[in-house]
Amino acid sequence: MNKLYVVGMGPGAYEEMTVRAVKTLEQCQVIVGYTLYVDLVREHFPGKEFLTTPMRQERERCRLALETARSGRTAAMICSGDAGVYGMSGVLLELGQEYPQVEIEIVPGVTAAVSGAACLGAPLMHDFAVVSLSDLLTPWEVIERRLRAAAEADFVICLYNPSSRKRADYLKRACDILLDFREANNLCGLVRNIGREGTECRICTLAKLREMKTDMFTTVFIGNSETREVGGKLATPRGYRL
Amino acid sequence: MNKLYVVGMGPGAYEEMTVRAVKTLEQCQVIVGYTLYVDLVREHFPGKEFLTTPMRQERERCRLALETARSGRTAAMICSGDAGVYGMSGVLLELGQEYPQVEIEIVPGVTAAVSGAACLGAPLMHDFAVVSLSDLLTPWEVIERRLRAAAEADFVICLYNPSSRKRADYLKRACDILLDFREANNLCGLVRNIGREGTECRICTLAKLREMKTDMFTTVFIGNSETREVGGKLATPRGYRL
Known part of the structure; x- marks a missing residue:
């Protein structure tokens, strides 16, 4: 064989x-x-x-x-x-x-949700949803439905392919959907060039994320309602009864 | 330091x-x-x-x-x-x-969603949600809400901690929720002892999964509506326009 x-x-x-x-x-x-x-x-x-x-x-x-x-x-x-x-x-x-x-x-290998999370601290830690914003093979309506579902059920959300030259405003559109369910100060994170030269990590609010420019080497994280900043890092608690 | x-x-x-x-x-x-x-x-x-x-x-x-x-x-x-x-x-x-x-x-390291998926074939491949069925730190209502949201939005779903001695029927309860939104023949997979001696991989339907016994070393996968069996492996297409 x-x-x-x-x-x-x-x-x-x-x-x-x-x-x-x-x-x-x-x-x-x-x-x-x-x-x-x-x-x-x-x-x-x-x-x-x-x-x-x-x-x-x-x-x-x-x-x-x-x-x-x-x-x-x-x-x-x-x-x-x-x-x-x-x-x-x-x-x-x-x-x-x-x-x-x-x-x-x-x-198997370490996917960007996991390696990006390690750069930012510990944003996943609890239930999370991974959504690609690329509509090359998936209708935008399906992507939108998933964003709504994940936002409403308080999942931590990890976005792959947040934008590209042809889809410059997709991250903004995604943030607008998330803002229907989440507070403007919901904590978020971006990681660019994970595990390569020039890794950039940034923590911001969902309102701020809406204004950010990203590219195909960026992975985006949206914390859940319990995610907080701890010593400059993002950390989501392991549950709701701490 | x-x-x-x-x-x-x-x-x-x-x-x-x-x-x-x-x-x-x-x-x-x-x-x-x-x-x-x-x-x-x-x-x-x-x-x-x-x-x-x-x-x-x-x-x-x-x-x-x-x-x-x-x-x-x-x-x-x-x-x-x-x-x-x-x-x-x-x-x-x-x-x-x-x-x-x-x-x-x-x-960072390779999490069970990724290593288990590799054993089963390629069940993730598209947007997915990871949910733990342990209610030690999370109220069951939150878990249930997430299962509903993920099922309704056609996410591939990966379940961590599907059951334990004290929570023997949790996987069955989760399947009952998923069956409100998904067909009984929705393809699923189980992996036990991933990457250790005696790894077990199994593909079954959601109806069959409901009857399965699992333990804390098992990771469970629920395909989306497009997931199929290809040469004995689970494979989810990369999109909806193939």
């Missing part, structure tokens, strides 16, 4: 990969990924063949990885964060049905 | 720790944790002093770690999964206010 590993590399720095992810990449002949992420790991895995495809060409990238494995070379597809959270593992499992000779193994 | 590290060790196996977590523990003199988790890492860190407290004594464990760091020894508090998801990092930040000499650094 030919092996294809789908490896979550964590936020970006080599040290944030799991030992299993490192060992998996060391034993592979070919590493496939989006150009930016391949460049982050290249120096740590000398002697490997690297295959890259540009952003957006995810299905092509998956086929490239599957074809490589079918040809008899042990391959890994790398994803930033975890391969199963807005990553490639689902698409690979689907397309993998056409490659019965290839066995797919998923190696 | 005396350092105290809060380290998420991932699901349990040494290999599932990040490189940063391993390096952090290697440079510490003292490792503090719940007996069960300390036993999982002990053999990999010879020469360290290990301090343990039983389950439930979390605040005492935090104080033990803070006192150790204050006394001048570099210490790490280990948590299973990630320290910030139903973990100790929030409590440590709070109690840490009383120990201004101690600088706390949080080292």
Whole structure:
């Protein structure tokens, strides 16, 4: 059986990969990924063949990885964060049905909700919802319904893909929805370039968040009604009966 | 400044720790944790002093770690999964206010939602909500409200602490709530002993999940309306327009 590993590399720095992810990449002949992420790991895995495809060409990238494995070379597809959270593992499992000779193994990694939370303090700690603001594959009405539901039920909320050039005002629109249910001074946090050079962490109110500019390397956190600031860090209590 | 590290060790196996977590523990003199988790890492860190407290004594464990760091020894508090998801990092930040000499650094790890999802296939992939069924610190009404909100907005749902000896029927009660909004054949998954010896993965329907027995080492996944079974694995599509 030919092996294809789908490896979550964590936020970006080599040290944030799991030992299993490192060992998996060391034993592979070919590493496939989006150009930016391949460049982050290249120096740590000398002697490997690297295959890259540009952003957006995810299905092509998956086929490239599957074809490589079918040809008899042990391959890994790398994803930033975890391969199963807005990553490639689902698409690979689907397309993998056409490659019965290839066995797919998923190696989990630290997703941005978790690594970003660690930068900010401890904003998750209690029940939380993860929502992507990208409407590339999801109708905005579905995103809006999820934001309402999560806001109303007092979940801590973590937003992936808060905006991009084409979706410059999406974070503002999301904040307007959240402000229907939450106080303007609800505590929030932003983390940019998690686990890479130039990590930026910032704590602000929901009203202030509405005015912030973010990009595709930013992860946004909206605390629940109990989230507070403790020594310059965000902390959500473990419950409501403390 | 005396350092105290809060380290998420991932699901349990040494290999599932990040490189940063391993390096952090290697440079510490003292490792503090719940007996069960300390036993999982002990053999990999010879020469360290290990301090343990039983389950439930979390605040005492935090104080033990803070006192150790204050006394001048570099210490790490280990948590299973990630320290910030139903973990100790929030409590440590709070109690840490009383120990201004101690600088706390949080080292993120792979939480059960992510590691369990990798065992099952790719059930997360899209927006998801994480809910703990433990009502030790949270009124059941809050838990119920969150389950309703997450079910209605078609989130993939991941349940932590689905039951224990004292809460034997909580998973059944949760399923009854979810069944108000979801089909009986909504796909679900269970993972027991993630990343440890004897990992068990199982896929079933929501109706079947209602009848299942789980324990505190089980993590439960409820797919969204689009989640399907692909080659024996759970896979949620990346969107609604595929």
